[in-house]
Amino acid sequence: MWEKVKGSWNQTKGAVKEQWGELTDDDLLAIEGRRDQLVGKIQTRYGISREAAEAQVGAWEKGRLKDM
Secondary structure, three states: OHHHHHHOHHHHHHHHHHHOOOOOHHHHHHHOOOHHHHHHHHHHHHOOOHHHHHHHHHHHHHHHHHOO
């Protein structure tokens, strides 16, 4: 499932930034479509637990992938 997101990362970056506005362009560049990196950056930027970041990404991913 995540492979679809990773494969279209350039198009997906905008949606990620819309969802998590605290992420910088440099963050998105560093993430490069890697889910674990996205979770880590969200955790750091928002000061939340890894579990909370995983839950946010999981919910976003489900919504995003059904639209793909």
